[in-house]
Amino acid sequence: xxxxxxxxxxxxxxxxxxxxxxxxxxxxxxxxxxxxxxxxxxxxxxxxxxxxxxxxxxxxxxxxxxxxxxxxxxxxxxxxxxxxxxxxxxxxxxxxxxxxxxxxxxxxxxxxxxxxxxxxxxxxxxxxxxxxxxxxxxxxxxxxxxxxxxxxxxxxxxxxxxxxxxxxxxxxxxxxxxxxxxxxxxxxxxxxxxxxxxxxxxxxxxxxxxxxxxxxxxxxxxxxxxxxxxxxxxxxxxxxxxxxxxxxxxxxxxxxxxxxxxxxxxxxxxxxxxxxxxxxxxxxxxxxxxxxxxxxxxxxxxxxxxxxxxxxxxxxxxxxxxxxxxxxxxxxxxxxxxxxxxxxxxxxxxxxxxxxxxxxxxxxxxxxxxxxxxxxxxxxxxxxxxxxxxxxxxxxxxxxxxxxxxxxxxxxxxxxxxxxxxxxxxxxxxxxxxxxxxxxxxxxxxx
Amino acid sequence: xxxxxxxxxxxxxxxxxxxxxxxxxxxxxxxxxxxxxxxxxxxxxxxxxxxxxxxxxxxxxxxxxxxxxxxxxxxxxxxxxxxxxxxxxxxxxxxxxxxxxxxxxxxxxxxxxxxxxxxxxxxxxxxxxxxxxxxxxxxxxxxxxxxxxxxxxxxxxxxxxxxxxxxxxxxxxxxxxxxxxxxxxxxxxxxxxxxxxxxxxxxxxxxxxxxxxxxxxxxxxxxxxxxxxxxxxxxxxxxxxxxxxxxxxxxxxxxxxxxxxxxxxxxxxxxxxxxxxxxxxxxxxxxxxxxxxxxxxxxxxxxxxxxxxxxxx
Numbered sequence: 001x002x003x004x005x006x007x008x009x010x011x012x013x014x015x016x017x018x019x020x021x022x023x024x025x026x027x028x029x030x031x032x033x034x035x036x037x038x039x040x041x042x043x044x045x046x047x048x049x050x051x052x053x054x055x056x057x058x059x060x061x062x063x064x065x066x067x068x069x070x071x072x073x074x075x076x077x078x079x080x081x082x083x084x085x086x087x088x089x090x091x092x093x094x095x096x097x098x099x100x101x102x103x104x105x106x107x108x109x110x111x112x113x114x115x116x117x118x119x120x121x122x123x124x125x126x127x128x129x130x131x132x133x134x135x136x137x138x139x140x141x142x143x144x145x146x147x148x149x150x151x152x153x154x155x156x157x158x159x160x161x162x163x164x165x166x167x168x169x170x171x172x173x174x175x176x177x178x179x180x181x182x183x184x185x186x187x188x189x190x191x192x193x194x195x196x197x198x199x200x201x202x203x204x205x206x207x208x209x210x211x212x213x214x215x216x217x218x219x220x221x222x223x224x225x226x227x228x229x230x231x232x233x234x235x236x237x238x239x240x241x242x243x244x245x246x247x248x249x250x251x252x253x254x255x256x257x258x259x260x261x262x263x264x265x266x267x268x269x270x271x272x273x274x275x276x277x278x279x280x281x282x283x284x285x286x287x288x289x290x291x292x293x294x295x296x297x298x299x300x301x302x303x304x305x306x307x308x309x310x311x312x313x314x315x316x317x318x319x320x321x322x323x324x325x326x327x328x329x330x331x332x333x334x335x336x337x338x339x340x341x342x343x344x345x346x347x348x349x350x351x352x353x354x355x356x357x358x359x360x361x362x363x364x365x366x367x368x369x370x371x372x373x374x375x376x377x378x379x380x381x382x383x384x385x386x387x388x389x390x391x392x393x394x395x396x397x398x399x400x401x402x403x404x405x406x407x408x409x410x411x412x413x414x415x416x417x418x419x420x421x422x423x424x425x426x427x428x429x430x431x432x433x434x435x436x437x438x439x440x441x442x443x444x445x446x447x
Numbered sequence: 448x449x450x451x452x453x454x455x456x457x458x459x460x461x462x463x464x465x466x467x468x469x470x471x472x473x474x475x476x477x478x479x480x481x482x483x484x485x486x487x488x489x490x491x492x493x494x495x496x497x498x499x500x501x502x503x504x505x506x507x508x509x510x511x512x513x514x515x516x517x518x519x520x521x522x523x524x525x526x527x528x529x530x531x532x533x534x535x536x537x538x539x540x541x542x543x544x545x546x547x548x549x550x551x552x553x554x555x556x557x558x559x560x561x562x563x564x565x566x567x568x569x570x571x572x573x574x575x576x577x578x579x580x581x582x583x584x585x586x587x588x589x590x591x592x593x594x595x596x597x598x599x600x601x602x603x604x605x606x607x608x609x610x611x612x613x614x615x616x617x618x619x620x621x622x623x624x625x626x627x628x629x630x631x632x633x634x635x636x637x638x639x640x641x642x643x644x645x646x647x648x649x650x651x652x653x654x655x656x657x658x659x660x661x662x663x664x665x666x667x668x669x670x671x672x673x674x675x676x677x678x679x680x681x682x683x684x685x686x687x688x689x690x691x692x693x694x695x696x697x698x699x700x701x702x703x704x705x706x707x708x709x710x711x712x713x714x715x716x717x718x719x720x721x722x723x724x725x726x727x728x729x730x731x732x733x734x735x736x737x738x739x740x741x742x743x744x745x746x747x748x749x750x751x752x753x754x755x756x757x758x759x760x
Contacts, residue, residue: 268462270735273728274469276697276716281473379590386592387697387713402592406702409600416600420593428588 065436241323249331282310534726552631564642586636686742
C-alpha cells in the first residue's frame with residue numbers, strides 16, 4: 001500500500017485520499033479504554049521552563065559565546081583573585097628588579113656570560129691614545145709612518161667605539177655563543193641567591209618595569225580597574241537610561257517631546273571631546289574635594305579614587321542616551337498592548353505599570369544593551385588612560401601600562417603586548433558573549 | 448525639507464552652544480591656574496596676568512565676552528603653549544595635518560571595508576565569511592592604540608629586517624602609511640560588518656527576487672540592486688565614523704608623534720592653556736557636528752524614499 005501512495009509536493013493542500021481510505025483498516029481494539037497505568041504514564045510532569053532557563057539553554061548551545069564566557073571568567077579570576085596569590089603589590093618597588101625580563105639565567109650561567117662579555121669587550125674598548133699607539137706600532141712594523149690625518153681618523157673611530165664597546169657583545173650574543181638557554185620567569189640577582197640557598201621565591205612571571213614593579217601584578221590590577229569601570233559604568237548607564245527612557249515613553253505627549261529634544265542634543269555632542277575634557281577637569285576637582293576635609297563624602301571619594309569617580313560621572317552623563325532611546329521605543333510599543341490597558345482599568349498606578357508590566361517585557365533588550373556597555377566602557381577607559389587622562393599613578397590600568405611601555409618599545413616589547421593582549425582579549429570576549437546573550441535572550445532578533 | 452534642514456541647523460547651533468558653555472565652566476572649575484607650572488609667581492604677578500587676560504572678572508562676564516569675540520571668529524590668544532599666538536592661527540596650521548591623515552584613513556577604510564563586507568555576504572557561510580568575521584570582530588575589539596603600537600613595533604624595525612617605514616612622522620609620503628593604516632583599521636572593520644549585515648538584509652528583499660525572476664545576471668543583481676540599497680544604512684554610520692576617526696587621531700598622533708591638532712588638544716588640556724582648550728574643543732566640535740549634519744542630509748539625497756520632515760528614523 002505504501003508504495004502506491006503518490007508523492008505530494010511539500011505544502012500542497014490537496015487531501016491525501018489514500019491516507020483517508022487507510023483509516024478503515026484500523027484494528028478492532030484501537031478504541032479500547034486505556035488502563036489507569038497507561039493513563040499515568042501518559043501524563044508527564046515537566047517543570048515549567050522559565051524565561052531565564054530557556055535563555056540559558058539557548059546560550060549553552062552557542063559554542064562561541066560559551067568559550068568567550070569561560071575566557072572572561074578566567075580573566076576575572078586573574079584580575080580579582082590573582083593579586084591575593086602573588087606576594088607583590090602593584091606599587092611595591094622590588095630592590096634590584098629594575099627592567100628585569102620575564103626570563104633569567106641561572107647563577108652559574110650568568111657568571112659565565114659576564115665573564116664572556118668582559119673578555120670580548122676588552123679589545124674593543126681601547127682608549128683613543130692606545131688605538132693610535134697600536135696603529136703606529138703596526139705601521140712601523142710595515143715600515144711606514146702614520147700621517148697625522150690617519151692618526152686623527154683612528155682617534156675619532158676609537159672615540160666613537162668607546163661608548164659602544166660594551167654593547168657590542170650583548171647578553172643575548174654571549175648566551176648564544178656559550179650555548180646557554182634562558183629559563184622562564186624573571187628573578188632578581190638577590191632572589192636567585194636566595195633560591196640557591198633553598199628558599200622558595202615567587203617569580204616575576206612577566207618581568208618588572210623600569211621602577212622594579214612586578215608587571216604581572218600591575219596587569220592584574222589594571223584588568224581589575226578595567227572590569228570595575230566596565231561594570232560600574234554599565235550599571236550607571238542602566239539606571240539613568242532606564243529611568244529616563246521609561247518615564248519619557250510612558251508619559252508621552254509634551255513631556256516626551258521635551259525629554260527627547262534633550263536626548264537629541266546630548267546625542268549630537270561629540271562625546272570623545274567631552275570625555276577628554278571631563279576626564280581631565282573632574283579629576284583635579286575631586287582631588288581638591290578629597291583633600292578639603294574628612295567627612296563621609298570625602299572618605300567615599302578617597303575609597304574609590306578621584307579618577308575612577310570622574311570616569312564614572314563622564315560615562316553617566318553621556319552614555320545613557322542610547323539606552324534611554326531603546327527603552328523608550330520598547331515602552332511606546334508595549335504600552336499599546338491589551339494587558340497594559342487592563343492593568344490601567346484595574347486602577348494600577350503609573351509606577352506599578354512601568355515596573356510590573358513594561359520593564360519585564362523588554363528585559364531581554366535591556367540586559368543585552370547593558371552588557372554590551374561593559375566592553376565599550378573598557379574601550380573608552382583604556383583610551384583615556386592611554387592619553388594620560390584616566391587612571392593615574394601609582395594606580396594603574398591596562399591603558400596607562402601600554403602608554404608607559406611606549407618609551408622602551410624596542411627593548412621591552414612584551415611590556416606593551418601583555419596588557420594590550422589582555423585588554424583586547426577581554427573586550428573581544430565580552431563582545432562575543434554579549435552577542436550570544438542577545439541571541440539567547442531575544443531569539444526574534446537572530447538573523 | 449527646508450523645515451527639516453532649519454531644524455537640524457538650529458539643533459546643531461544649540462549643541463555647539465552647550466559644548467562651549469560646558470567647556471568654559473569646566474575650565475573655570477578646575478583648581479589651579481595656568482601660571483603655576485615653572486616658578487611659583489608672586490601674588491602681584493598672578494593678579495597682573497589675570498587682569499591682562501581678563502581672568503579676574505566674573506565667569507559669566509568672561510563667557511559673554513568670549514562668545515562675542517567668537518562671533519567675529521576671534522578665538523583669543525594662547526596664554527601658555529605658544530604665548531600670544533592667535534588660537535585660530537595655531538588651529539589652522541595643525542588641523543590640515545590631522546585632517547589629511549583622517550581623510551586618507553577613512554577613504555581606505557571605505558574602499559576596503561565595503562567590498563570586504565560584500566564579499567562576506569556573497570560568500571556567506573563559507574570559510575571566507577568566517578575568516579572575515581573573525582578579523583573584523585578582532586578589529587573592533589582592539590583599541591586604536593593597540594593597533595597603532597603593534598604596527599609601529601612590527602614595521603619599523605621591531606622584527607629584524609622589517610624596517611619598512613620611518614618611526615617618526617616627518618611629512619614624507621612613507622611616514623603617512625602607518626598612521627593612516629592604524630587609523631583606518633577600526634572603521635574598516637566596522638564598515639565591513641555593517642555592509643555585510645545590510646547586504647544580507649537587501650538580498651532577502653522582494654526586489655531581488657524580482658530581479659532574479661527577470662533573469663538578470665548575478666553580478667548585476669549584486670552590484671546594481673543589492674549593493675546600492677545596502678549602502679544606505681552604511682552611510683548613516685559614516686557620520687559618526689568620520690568623527691571617530693578624527694578623534695581616534697588623538698591616539699595615533701601620540702604614538703607616531705604627529706604634530707596634529709589631536710595631540711595638541713591633549714597637550715593643551717594638560718597645560719591648562721584655557722583659550723587653546725576652548726578654541727580646539729569648539730573647532731573640533733563644530734567640525735564633527737557639521738559633518739554629522741552633512742551626512743544626515745546626504746542620506747536623504749541617496750534615498751529619496753526617506754521622508755525626513757516627518758521624523759523618519
